[in-house]
Amino acid sequence: MKIKLSNVVAPSFKEVHNDLKRDGHTHYWLSGGRGSTKSSFIAIELILGIMKDPQANAVVLRKVKDTLKESVFDQLVWAIDVLGVEQYWHIPDAKLVITYIPTGQQIRFRGADKPKKIKSMKFARGYCKYIWYEELDEFTGMEEVRMINQSLMRGGKKFTVFYSYNPPQSSNNWVNTEKLLTRPDRLVHHSNYLSVNPKWLGDQFIVEAEHLKATKPKAYEHEYLGNVTGTGGEVFDNVTIRPITDDEIQTFEHIKRGLDFGYAVDPLAYGVMHYDRKKKRLYIFHELYKVGLSNKAAFDHIKIENTNNDMVYADSAEPKSIHELRQYGLKVVGVKKGPDSVEYGIKFLQSLEAIIIDDTRCPNTANEFLTYELEKDANGNFKAKFPDKNNHAIDMVRYALNDEALKFKELKKKKHDPDNPTPEERHTKMVRDLTGGKPQVNEFISW
CATH class of the missing domain: 3.40.50.300 (P-loop containing nucleotide triphosphate hydrolases)
Incomplete structure (x- = not known):
């Protein structure tokens, strides 16, 4: 039959x-x-x-x-x-x-x-x-x-x-x-x-x-539909995975390089990317990601990739490693960090329209950005703090874009600074004062 x-x-x-x-x-x-x-x-x-x-x-x-x-x-x-x-x-x-x-x-x-x-x-x-x-x-x-x-x-x-x-x-x-x-x-x-x-x-x-x-x-x-609905703990919802061609790379102008140190347990992560400020898009197209890699071996790799010896932005918590790389001739500087640098660095990356990663060229970077997620406490609630694990490539990207993240931080701070209110905030305050704390914005003409 x-x-x-x-x-x-x-x-x-x-x-x-x-x-x-x-x-x-x-x-x-x-x-x-x-x-x-x-x-x-x-x-x-x-x-x-x-x-x-x-x-x-x-x-x-x-x-x-x-x-x-x-x-x-x-x-x-x-x-x-x-x-x-x-x-x-x-x-x-x-x-x-x-x-x-x-x-x-x-x-x-x-x-x-x-x-x-x-x-x-x-x-x-x-x-x-x-x-x-x-x-x-x-x-x-x-x-x-x-x-x-x-x-x-x-x-x-x-x-x-x-x-x-x-x-x-x-x-x-x-x-x-x-x-x-x-x-x-x-x-x-x-x-x-x-x-x-x-x-x-x-x-x-x-x-x-x-x-x-x-x-x-x-x-x-x-x-029933089998769709990925998310848990709410995903950190990056703006990641795009696709090939980045050699021809496309040739058009990139704003190249950034970052370096996160590691050796015995954690990998050393070095990456190269292009940041399009106008479109707020980040293109990550090169990585070195390896455990047990010496600083000399890292320098040998970076020297071949970074032919013009452009500046590399690294973790300032490793001054000895930075000094060693400088001795080899690499232009490298430790980025300025603070108690909230991780938070603002990640929030800056979240604010981008797209983080485009070539997973063939950068498989580990792609994996970190795709799987980075907030942890939960004993009650099943998400913790407010970003987790400090499986984020070596993410840290590398933060260091490379540290200047941009600082600008983002200052802009956010300025918008919410009570001593330096925006015109809209001044207007709202005036309305509150005139109405006894009950703003009736529609009764006033905006300036």
Whole structure:
């Protein structure tokens, strides 16, 4: 019996299916809200892919092994059933493995809580062509995922890796920031239940979704539409990730360079950027970001990049390192800091129209700006102070733009200085005085 895919796959996945057919990408990031059927789609593609390629095997992962049986395992059993190919597959009751009977190809299931079992995996026939990370946001980060991929993506010509997840609420969560980063072999797709045949979901699903939409629209947007609504603790909402070309860099005139020292534990962070004062846009296009780097090695790098030996603005808390770099011939100065320099530096960066970062040239800088978030206290409230961790590139940028931040600070201070009121503030005070403290501004003519 021939199955028409449109009868079992939502139309929102048609382009992804066609891309898979032409081997368009290696990594497929499928995000979505409840009922988006992304996991159903992946399960169907895995079954079809293994039956089509006699060398293909698959490994399906979740963070915790105990969650495999009643999620991805049952999802693949469903796919086998809905495709009408049960007679070709062996599905044991107890063991977490599904076998394609004609060739012995396998789908294996693993929890990332036991990484050694992933590293030692071998197949009797073929190689691990397909990898599926279900509930990707449960994993600790991209480093963990990369280590698993490095272990499994061996011995074959073509690999396909699926990542399925409901986007976490925080825009700074590693999953949400990772998908923004530039990678040509990655396809990013988002879906929600609105593109799915309502009969597949059932009447009660629709009722629950509509009730939440009416009573808690933000929760509905996150849970059912799968949108990143934010927690309110995100520090930078003005970051744009995109390539900055060599031709574009050639047009930059206001180049700034910053340096944050580090060695044993914290990385040394050096960066180069262009600040467009008129448009209030910052372009960051070069970084050096490394732990255990000596000042001499840093100088050797900066000397090659900074051919004209233009001024570098560094952390004044490291006078010894600044002196050493000067001895090598580098023009470097420690920036003026104060008790509120961090606050005003970050607020200045927040005030910009856009902070544009080339994540290929500056991956660590991009990661810091995308994931920097206020911390919460024991009661779940956001702390007022900006956190002093994972901010080495951010500090470097603050130092490079310290003069601009000081101007920003003085302007803010002047606007709210009671001894130096603006004309608008003087007018408001006059109205209050004339009306006994109750301003009736509309009764007076503004000057």
